[in-house]
Amino acid sequence: xxxxxxxxxxxxxxxxxxxxxxxxxxxxxxxxxxxxFFSILGPSGCGKTTILRLVSGFLEPSEGGVQIxxxxxxxxxxxxxPTALIFQNLALFPLMPVWENVAFGLEMRGWSKxxxxxxxxxxxxxxxxxxxxxxxxxELSGGQRQRVAIARALAVEPAVLLLDEPLSALDLxxxxxxxxxxxxxQRETGITFVYITHDQGEALTMSDRVAVMNAGRLVxxxxxxxxxxxxxxxxxxxxxxxxxxxTGRIEAVDGQSARIATPEGVFVAVNTAGLSVxxxxxxxxxxxxxxxxxxxxxxxxxxTGHLVRRDMEGAFSTLVIxxxxxxxxxxxxxxxxxxVPDGPLRLGFSQEAGVILPLSETAND
Amino acid sequence: xxxxxxxFGAPLSALIVFLAGIWILGLIAAxxxxxxxxxxxxxxxxxxxxxxxxxxxxxYNRLDVLALDHAAAPDEAARAAVDAERDAVQTEITALEVxxxxxVKTWTLSNYGQMGKAHLAIFAKxxxxxxxxxxxAFVVCYPIAFAIAKLEPPRRAAMIMLALVxxxxxxxxxxxxxxxxxxxxxxxxxxxxxxxGIGPVPFLxxxxxxxxxxxxxxxxxxxxxxxxxxxxxxTNQIEAARDLGAGTIQIxxxxxxxxxxxGIAVGCIMTFMLSAGSYxxxxxxxxxxxxxxxxxxxxxxxxxxxxxxxxxxxxxxxLVVCTGFIFLMMGLLKVRLRDIAK
Amino acid sequence: MSGQGSGLILRLYMAVxxxxxxxxxxxMVAAGFNAYSPPSVTVWQGFTLQWFGxxxxxxxMWSGLRxxxxxxGAVIALALPMGLAGALLLGRLGARAAGLLYTxxxxxxxxxxxxxxxxxxxxxxxxxxxxxxFTAILAQTTFVASYAMLMFMARLQRxxATLEEAARDLGATPLQAxRRITLPxxxxxxxxxxxxxxxxxFENYNTTMFAIxxxxxxxTEIGSRMRFGLSPVVNVxxxxxxxxxxxxxxxxxxxxxxxxxxxxxxxx
Numbered sequence: 008x009x010x011x012x013x014x015x016x017x018x019x020x021x022x023x024x025x026x027x028x029x030x031x032x033x034x035x036x037x038x039x040x041x042x043x044f045f046s047i048l049g050p051s052g053c054g055k056t057t058i059l060r061l062v063s064g065f066l067e068p069s070e071g072g073v074q075i076x077x078x079x080x081x082x083x084x085x086x087x088x089p090t091a092l093i094f095q096n097l098a099l100f101p102l103m104p105v106w107e108n109v110a111f112g113l114e115m116r117g118w119s120k121x122x123x124x125x126x127x128x129x130x131x132x133x134x135x136x137x138x139x140x141x142x143x144x145x146e147l148s149g150g151q152r153q154r155v156a157i158a159r160a161l162a163v164e165p166a167v168l169l170l171d172e173p174l175s176a177l178d179l180x181x182x183x184x185x186x187x188x189x190x191x192x193q194r195e196t197g198i199t200f201v202y203i204t205h206d207q208g209e210a211l212t213m214s215d216r217v218a219v220m221n222a223g224r225l226v227x228x229x230x231x232x233x234x235x236x237x238x239x240x241x242x243x244x245x246x247x248x249x250x251x252x253x254t255g256r257i258e259a260v261d262g263q264s265a266r267i268a269t270p271e272g273v274f275v276a277v278n279t280a281g282l283s284v285x286x287x288x289x290x291x292x293x294x295x296x297x298x299x300x301x302x303x304x305x306x307x308x309x310x311t312g313h314l315v316r317r318d319m320e321g322a323f324s325t326l327v328i329x330x331x332x333x334x335x336x337x338x339x340x341x342x343x344x345x346x347v348p349d350g351p352l353r354l355g356f357s358q359e360a361g362v363i364l365p366l367s368e369t370a371n372d
Numbered sequence: 373x374x375x376x377x378x379x380f381g382a383p384l385s386a387l388i389v390f391l392a393g394i395w396i397l398g399l400i401a402a403x404x405x406x407x408x409x410x411x412x413x414x415x416x417x418x419x420x421x422x423x424x425x426x427x428x429x430x431x432y433n434r435l436d437v438l439a440l441d442h443a444a445a446p447d448e449a450a451r452a453a454v455d456a457e458r459d460a461v462q463t464e465i466t467a468l469e470v471x472x473x474x475x476v477k478t479w480t481l482s483n484y485g486q487m488g489k490a491h492l493a494i495f496a497k498x499x500x501x502x503x504x505x506x507x508x509a510f511v512v513c514y515p516i517a518f519a520i521a522k523l524e525p526p527r528r529a530a531m532i533m534l535a536l537v538x539x540x541x542x543x544x545x546x547x548x549x550x551x552x553x554x555x556x557x558x559x560x561x562x563x564x565x566x567x568x569g570i571g572p573v574p575f576l577x578x579x580x581x582x583x584x585x586x587x588x589x590x591x592x593x594x595x596x597x598x599x600x601x602x603x604x605x606x607t608n609q610i611e612a613a614r615d616l617g618a619g620t621i622q623i624x625x626x627x628x629x630x631x632x633x634x635g636i637a638v639g640c641i642m643t644f645m646l647s648a649g650s651y652x653x654x655x656x657x658x659x660x661x662x663x664x665x666x667x668x669x670x671x672x673x674x675x676x677x678x679x680x681x682x683x684x685x686x687x688x689x690x691l692v693v694c695t696g697f698i699f700l701m702m703g704l705l706k707v708r709l710r711d712i713a714k
Numbered sequence: 715m716s717g718q719g720s721g722l723i724l725r726l727y728m729a730v731x732x733x734x735x736x737x738x739x740x741x742m743v744a745a746g747f748n749a750y751s752p753p754s755v756t757v758w759q760g761f762t763l764q765w766f767g768x769x770x771x772x773x774x775m776w777s778g779l780r781x782x783x784x785x786x787g788a789v790i791a792l793a794l795p796m797g798l799a800g801a802l803l804l805g806r807l808g809a810r811a812a813g814l815l816y817t818x819x820x821x822x823x824x825x826x827x828x829x830x831x832x833x834x835x836x837x838x839x840x841x842x843x844x845x846x847x848f849t850a851i852l853a854q855t856t857f858v859a860s861y862a863m864l865m866f867m868a869r870l871q872r873x874x875a876t877l878e879e880a881a882r883d884l885g886a887t888p889l890q891a892x893r894r895i896t897l898p899x900x901x902x903x904x905x906x907x908x909x910x911x912x913x914x915x916f917e918n919y920n921t922t923m924f925a926i927x928x929x930x931x932x933x934t935e936i937g938s939r940m941r942f943g944l945s946p947v948v949n950v951x952x953x954x955x956x957x958x959x960x961x962x963x964x965x966x967x968x969x970x971x972x973x974x975x976x977x978x979x980x981x982x
Contacts, residue, residue: 649826
């Protein structure tokens, strides 16, 4: 590895962006640690790309400020920031051969032609493209173009690499391969990676931490485990991973857990959100945490239903259970027990498997 | 403006604004504004010029009287008094003469009123003839454009259009001159008519020639825009309409013509504007024998009668009609400017 | 059945149209080789090249050609930068301002040529500048810049806006990004626009006729010769124009074809 750069910390302090009548990003505080792989996850239009443009300098915040490595960035143009961007469409210069693309940043810094070509070849070797140096970007495959874009960004030795959904144009296999490559690259270089995506798979697998955004607000910040198992609100619970949603009323509260009465039954589940007795609330249940109970088997929470569909997915099966009030999805590992017969059955789940959250917008609304 | 500076930096933005400014203000706007302004005033003899000249005449008489007085003056003192008065009268005459002969810029609508019956008739004839040229061009070209765009295979259609580029791109004057030869007294058309015992027909001298040459010269300005829009019409739409029971006329009325609106607008506007504003065609085709085209009147106002104010009024009248036609077409065909200028 | 029948009629109609378009040009060319003067095809006095010689010796035609080239060169030098500036400006303005500016910038194309010519002369007369090459250049630039603007605008709309941003992000100043990214992207359009500008200027009659005062260009000179059709010299010039037009059309078609092949080659 010949890239010698050190990641820098990024701080947004009450940064907000307003376009005429439209509040793209509400005042947001956020610290991205030096050298971490950080993802911003959210549906399209949630403001994640706007945050990226704030950091890269193509946009100035309407309020608040941005700091990189402790330096305020107000008034500093994109060309003078220690950041490099990898665009969604890669934005390779179509009229320049691959090596000139990679060397472009060095050319702008006044390097001599011989020096910048040597350096470009070095970087291209790192991404296994030194043989393609004199081709045009249009002559490369999708994955190769991706790697040219990475080499071009790394050439300017940025402290922060900003990636705007760079894998979205690739097919599934290549995408999975590039995930691993990016993660490895980040570890080796120690550069701060800020990765923008609407694909939770990408965010959860690669990132040290993930920020989930919705409608211009940061709705949760945490590790992949936090988001999946301990969602802070209904939006995150529904946006990240699959889930079942029941609606009911809190009957009793006991420390970190609560009892909730729903049309499907009365259940005890986690109440870290601190809802109090009498409030309406959602109860979220992950499909793999619901178990089909054998005759005589008991669990803290149970309900009855009726198997209406069974989809074979390979490693597991999806069972659709009609409770009479709603339809629940259950994931069951294949080979992990006898085949569930059609007809009436009982489902159970542990107290820790259910998450009670206040009523609010979900990702499916 | 901030967006511009952000995108290009201050020096380049300044250059862009400077160049675009010279073009838009200096080349497009200012000459038009000055022309409009010029059409609303005229240089006139000052008010009361008639009284002034009476006064001046009286002063000249006085001068003559003083000359006699001078001759008859009894002594030096009397002569000096006469001289003094003569000088004073002389000065006054000079001042009054300057005042009388300096024309005054007067705001007026009279430049537009200068168009007598004859000129007004030519103006009307020019516009009507141009409308007729436009209508003929459309009727002739629509089937052609449709046939090339929808009935020919794409490669052949491209070849045909390339062939049509040749007469389209050849200088207007040459296309007109070809017809001058054809319609001339000794030209091939009169020769052919002579074989069947007709003529010779004075095509050029009767003004027919202008019309024929104009149709020929500007017809391709209708073909190209029509072809360009019809080419973008999905052939499946025509087939779907036929499948649903539409006849040929209904297909054109309900499917093809509505799709072709922008092309029709461009074709009609170009043909009309070129016809109404044509100077070359009437200039070459009539040799001054038939009634002039309105553009020739404009030219003569400027360069023969050298009355620039009236000329400006004439030119502006033409511009107003052409602009009116553009708005009319845009309104009738519900087309925006952006669809037109492609 | 009826479709075939109407197809045949349309074909026939098209053939008639082509004869109508090309026959007059053929007649004009033929008269250029006829020894009879004034130009005629009805009185044939034998094949000759003498009119070519007369054209060669015609001083006013040569001076007209020189004036035409001077004007065309100046128009290209003025109209291209102005048109490009206009197109760049349009891309960076708010919707309403851009709409208004756009209308003003295309208005010369929708104005009769004589008006552009005469208004330029009227304007410059206020500064004691009489009609001549200078006013002809300015009057032509007015509308040629509109063509250039439309061409540059079409090209810029196809440019990927992220390319400039990528360059800026990699440390390029706005000027560097423009020079290194946008200008190379525009190069083919600059060439096309220059060719179109040259043709528009060189072939222009209406605007020039009203703006040029006592001077003349090749085309205004041809115009005044044609009026009385006295000598087949104008037919000979017509032959040159036709040859030049056909050459341009063929070259253009070949370039288009090559571009198409190149595009297919890459995607294949």
